[in-house]
Amino acid sequence: MKQHWFFGALASGRRLAWISAGSLLVSSMAATAASEIQVWHSLNPYNKKVFEGLVKDFNKDQKDVKVELKAFDTPEAIEAALAKAKKREDKPNLVQLDDARSRDDIAKRSYIQPLHALIAKYPVKDAKWFISDNNTFSRDTKGRLMAFPYMVDVPVMFYNIDAFKKAGLKPTVPERSWKGLQDQLVTLANNGSRNCPMTSDQTVSINLENLAAVNKQPYASAENGLTAKGSPTFSFDAMYIRHLSMMISWVRTELLVKPEFDAVAAKRFANGECAVLLSTSSNIGWFKDAKKLDFAVSGLPYYPEVTQKPGNPFVGGSALWSISGQSKEGDAASVEFLAWLAQPKHAADWFQKTGFLPLTKQAFDQTDKSYYKNLGDWQSLVAVYATSPVVTSRGFRISNYPKIKAMFQQKLDGAFNGKQPAVTALKSASAEAGQIMRER
Structure with a gap:
């Protein structure tokens, strides 16, 4: 089983530190055969292609876990498929769900396993989230992360330079x-x-x-x-x-x-x-x-x-939620995959190739200034989300x-x-x- 980094201190939702030496093995992975997990998403065609490329690299990078993707046209299509899924094998291990300012309602669903609960079962090493933990996105009232904040975005103003000229x-x-x-x-x-x-x-x-x-x-x-x-x-x-x-x-x-x-x-x-x-x-x-x-x-x-x-807009977008009722091997494999996505290089690639906010501070720090060269105010618009937000932009419930x-x-x-x-x-x-x- 490959060693990996991830995000700890999820129960407190507060200070996190990046530890540069060693990591813990996920304890329940089967050593003899790859554990297969399914991930459902509704990314747009371009971001879907980027995600598929990362998953392909993950599947090549190790032999313990195999990730299969299932794409849906809309978030509503995902919700409909979840409603129809009755057996464990019909359900994904991880699913992209819109935040919709209703993360508490999502967490109450019988088939949802909060991220902090999953990590409590399969503890791994610490890293530092990019978005301030005072932001309410994907967090419960206690500040604990309910889901993996991977498809996080903010509204911006795009402008066509040629049209202005x-x-x-x-x-x-x-x-x-x-x-x-x-x-x-x-x-x-x-x-x-x-x-x-x-x-x-x-x-x-x-x-x-x-x-x-x-x-x-x-x-x-x-x-x-x-x-x-x-x-x-x-x-x-x-x-x-x-x-x-x-x-x-x-x-x-x-x-x-x-x-x-x-x-x-x-x-x-x-x-x-x-x-x-x-x-x-x-x-x-x-x-x-x-x-x-x-x-x-x-x-x-x-x-x-x-x-x-x-001021700064509210953080929006969606996150990867863990589905309960899976095998121990499946849960451990889900953590292995999320940990791989959180590694600085992979997280930086996702940020730079999509426009979703950085997953980790390391992803933001590893992004060279040349990336922002022709993107106007994008660097400064991103940087503010690492700082604690004022009350009017923390989020709403x-x-x-x-x-x-x-x-x-x-x-x-x-x-x-x-x-x-x-x-x-x-x-x-x-x-x-x-x-x-x-x-x-």
């Missing part, structure tokens, strides 16, 4: 204020980017969740639900009303192509059709691989009237949030389509969210 904008970077960006979009629309000055595939993230975080405002009461004894509340005040009203006007004047999903918006940007895209950082690898696309990355826009300096988010999406779509003014859409969204929170 063609429009005569100097410097060829987007304004960080929403008003300044609006002026630039008008110029872009009048000088080569009329069909798509800006688009997005993250409607709720950009216009509600991270409108709060980037402007250092609470998204919900009780420190975004983290200290709530009952149900927190959403109070979409004047900032939200003003912002949504402006977005509605942008859609009406075609400065903003209505947000599109199923990778439509990202594909248009990758093809050079759009000047600005608000999307997740996990598209960086795909865009770097796109032909004839000269792009860079900036932070999300903010309102200087609300905050002098922009809302009961039944996936259902609430789907409802928010419908309200925003209706507003963009002219069915309701901003104030009406936001008022009804807040009221309905309160009702959904109380559902059992």
Whole structure:
């Protein structure tokens, strides 16, 4: 059995240290034959290819464990397959699940084994996570890691440098204020980017969740639900009303192509059709691989009237969750695979080739400055997540949030389509969210 590194101190969720000498063997691995484990995921085509390459290397690197991948088109398809899986052999050992601000609900599922519980059974050596342990992503209320934070991303602003040059904008970077960006979009629309000055595939993230975080405002009461004894509340005040009203006007004047999903918006940007895209950082690898696309990355826009300096968006994305009820050999093999992914070289490759945030501090430190050369503000946008976040960007915990988010999406779509003014859409969204929170 190959020796490996991993992340300890998961029970406390606090200080972790990288130990440079030796490692412990996973005790229950079968020595005579490879243990096979199955990993389910729903990565986009580009990131899927990167992941498949890493898994291929892992399978070649040792003989004790063999990883088989099963790809799904959407997270919803994974959820449906999990619901149908009754026998142990029908279930994966590890599965990619969206965080969806409902990690406590996921942990309560009968077939889920929290990561800290798995590591307690198969202890391994320490390393240091990149994302601050004060961030709530994939952690329970005690700060313990519930899942392997591998597909972690943040929303960013992508911009097409050639489009900015063609429009005569100097410097060829987007304004960080929403008003300044609006002026630039008008110029872009009048000088080569009329069909798509800006688009997005993250409607709720950009216009509600991270409108709060980037402007250092609470998204919900009780420190975004983290200290709530009952149900927190959403109070979409004047900032939200003003912002949504402006977005509605942008859609009406075609400065903003209505947000599109199923990778439509990202594909248009990758093809050079759009000047600005608000999307997740996990598209960086795909865009770097796109032909004839000269792009860079900036932070999300903010309102200087609300905050002098922009805050940081919430961490989002998904993680690899461990499925309970597997054999001892299967659980040990899962840890062996995760430990391999956490090794500095492999973790650095994943970060650099995809745009997901670094898994470990070592992965970030091993990334040469040349990687960031043509990526605008990406290095500084990443670095802040190693530091302890302020209360407005730690994360949020809302009961039944996936259902609430789907409802928010419908309200925003209706507003963009002219069915309701901003104030009406936001008022009804807040009221309905309160009702959904109380559902059992």
